[in-house]
Amino acid sequence: MIAPSVRREWIWALRGFLWLLLAGAYLALERGGNAYLQRLVILFLINLMLVVSLNLFTGFTGVFSLGHIGFMALGAYASAILTLPVNLKAVNLPDLPAPLASIALPFFPALILGGLAAAIVALLIGIPVLRLSGHFVAVATLGFLVITRVVLINAEAFTRGTRTFAGVPPFTTMGWAALWALLNVYVAWRLKHSPLGLRLLAARDDPWGAKSVGVSIGRMRLIAFGISAFFTGIAGGLWAHFLTAFSPNAFYFSKTFEIIVMMIVGGMGSVTGSILGTLLVMVSTEALRNLEPGFAVGSLTVGPLYGLSQIGLAVLLMLLMTFRRQGLLGDRELRLEAIAERLERWLERRKTAIEAPRVRKADP
Amino acid sequence: MKSISFAPSHTMGHPLREGAGISSPSIPLLEVEGLTKRFQGVVALRDYRLTLQEGEILGVIGPNGAGKTTLINLLSGFIRPDGGHIRFRGQDLTRLSTHRIPKLGIARTFQNIRLFPSLTALENVMVAMTVHHPPDVLSTLFGFGPGHRRVRMLRERAMALLEQMGIAHLAHRPSSALSYGDQRRVEIARALALEPSLLLLDEPTAGLHPEESEALIDLLSRLHRERRMAIVMVAHDMPVVMRFCPRLHVLSSGTLLAEGTPEEIRNNPLVLEAFLGRSGRSGAA
Incomplete structure (x- = not known):
């Protein structure tokens, strides 16, 4: 809750500090030119979008979606088909229908169209699927993931089937990724803290209670599903123009699992939790991945351990389910107001701690 | 789906004013006829009828399983009747989705909050x-x-x-x-x-201390005086109902057993036998 005791200046100071920190980190990375770190940051921002979007649906409505990576695939392929240079289209996608074969769009409109494609498909499947109750939605969206894969493999004229879709221009820079991730987080935050968000959470908390105040459960879920799919599609587009070559295999169970773990680690329904969860999971899997080729501790040499990062992810999930089922934050948020309040109280205590001995000395 | 009868309440941003003047005085606020609901063959409510005017308070009493909550669920659109109809300001509610009912001016509470x-x-x-x-x-x-x-x-x-x-x-x-x-x-x-112009209260005093329910009933009376909405209150807390509701319906096994003022209900032998007598709460009467 917003504590009225905290002075506004504190919050503004913290907010300014946070933005400066982010801007500084961004500039340092941009200028520093460490390619590995830059790639990691871009991947983090894209994963963050996937997690925040999934959370925007699953966390805010309480209904699990196992099909979100399907929206990512739609965004990736749709935007990549749109930006692929015309000469490459002639070689790689000779059977592409006429209007698509002769155009190559700039990055931004292609991304938007990719996101819209995902959102439209989400609305189309959402209308029948979201009427189901909780667990059945999870199964039905899993069905959607499988269908998406089958379609991608068989629509060879558009996707080259199982073969690698290559030659996508490397448009995704850190700046683009950061901008979209910021927008995504902002939208999720606004949605949660608006009247529409109240209705969403009401429908999640108690469907009967929600109906009694005129909230349509189906419509709430559909709105969240559409917004969520849009940003997931954008994330897919960013990812496609980051890797520049991919195949349908990239958009399946292992990616689905990865994103779900990140969401659950952070806490379902928490936007700031999504940031923490993505960060924690990526840092730990990246550390484990670096150990995979084998490593030495003193005289002890450990051979290659391929799959270590996957195992690490799974173990993390099991530990979490045992000890902290609600994830790091549950559905609460890390708030600047709360941090400012703590900081203020801590400083106050220090001040009294410094003054107190002086007073005591003066007493006798 | 559009109906003329409630349109004026939407033309201004907030329909704070009560429903007065929206419909002609000859149309009652709520008109229920032949309302019937079965659950897997068991009749929960049979051929129930009710006419309620704007601002009127009705208490519905009866032993457990008499169909009281079923009645509230039907009136608020949470379940669909197997027969009969419910007209609110002349508009039939039985085919509307549940979430459309509150917008018309019908609000409810739940027995288990x-x-x-x-x-x-x-x-x-x-x-x-x-x-x-x-x-x-x-x-x-x-x-x-x-x-x-x-x-x-x-x-x-x-x-x-x-x-x-x-x-x-x-x-x-x-x-x-x-x-x-x-x-x-x-x-x-x-x-x-x-x-709302109709408030449906399902056991509002259930689980409260006698003093708490007393205070709640006082509050409800005051709210009713200020807002003049009609209230249908389901309860089996007799003293509360007798004090708050000038008009009572007694349900027993899904049928309307009796209706009248608290005084009339108290002296009705049918009611005494079906409700007060069997539940052994003679002190309530």
């Missing part, structure tokens, strides 16, 4: 206010425009309602952290936030 536990008391009330002020996606996402300015207004009105219910000091607590009695008040505030 159904608040939104992750929201604060204030937010619980605000959710209901959005019925007459639907949020639009753009102002939600980008935080400007008329929709955004409305949020402050909704917050203030919700606060005023909590104040009326005497629980303004609990506004920012999560509703799940409130005492049972306070949760009841939040739920009633939430129902009132719909600005």
Whole structure:
């Protein structure tokens, strides 16, 4: 809750500090030119979008979606088909229908169209699927993931089937990724803290209670599903123009699992939790991945351990389910107001701690 | 789906004024005829009828399983009848989706309170206010425009309602952290936030101390005087019902056994036998 005791200046100071920190980190990375770190940051921002979007649906409505990576695939392929240079289209996608074969769009409109494609498909499947109750939605969206894969493999004229879709221009820079991730987080935050968000959470908390105040459960879920799919599609587009070559295999169970773990680690329904969860999971899997080729501790040499990062992810999930089922934050948020309040109280205590001995000395 | 009868309440932003003048005086607020509901062959309510005028208070009593909650669920559109019809200001409700009913001016509470536990008391009330002020996606996402300015207004009105219910000091607590009695008040505030012309209360005093229920009934009487909405209250707490409701319906095994003033009901031998006699609460009469 917003504590009225905290002075506004504190919050503004913290907010300014946070933005400066982010801007500084961004500039340092941009200028520093460490390619590995830059790639990691871009991947983090894209994963963050996937997690925040999934959370925007699953966390805010309480209904699990196992099909979100399907929206990512739609965004990736749709935007990549749109930006692929015309000469490459002639070689790689000779059977592409006429209007698509002769155009190559700039990055931004292609991304938007990719996101819209995902959102439209989400609305189309959402209308029948979201009427189901909780667990059945999870199964039905899993069905959607499988269908998406089958379609991608068989629509060879558009996707080259199982073969690698290559030659996508490397448009995704850190700046683009950061901008979209910021927008995504902002939208999720606004949605949660608006009247529409109240209705969403009401429908999640108690469907009967929600109906009694005129909230349509189906419509709430559909709105969240559409917004969520849009940003997931954008994330897919960013990812496609980051890797520049991919195949349908990239958009399946292992990616689905990865994103779900990140969401659950952070806490379902928490936007700031999504940031923490993505960060924690990526840092730990990246550390484990670096150990995979084998490593030495003193005289002890450990051979290659391929799959270590996957195992690490799974173990993390099991530990979490045992000890902290609600994830790091549950559905609460890390708030600047709360941090400012703590900081203020801590400083106050220090001040009294410094003054107190002086007073005591003066007493006798 | 559009009906003329309730259109005027939407033309102005907030239908604070009661339904007076919207429909001609000859049409009652609520008209129920032949209402029947079966659950897997068992009749929960049979051939129930009711005519309720604007601002009228009706108490529905009866032993457990008499069909009282079924009646509330039918009137609020949570379940569909197997027969009969319900007309609210002349409009048939039986085919409407549940979530469309509150917008017409029918609000309800639940026997086992159904608040939104992750929201604060204030937010619980605000959710209901959005019925007459639907949020639009753009102002939600980008935080400007008329929709955004409305949020402050909704917050203030919700606060005023909590104040009326005497629980303004609990506004920012999560509703799940409130005492049972306070949760009841939040739920009633939430129902009132719909600005109903018909309020359906399902056992509002269940689980409360005698003093608490006394206070709640006083509060409800005051709210009724101020807002003049019609109330249908289901209860089996006899002293409460006798005091609050000038007119009573007695249900037994799904049928309307008797109706009349508390005085008439008290002296009705059928009722004494079916309800008071069997439940052994002779002190209530």
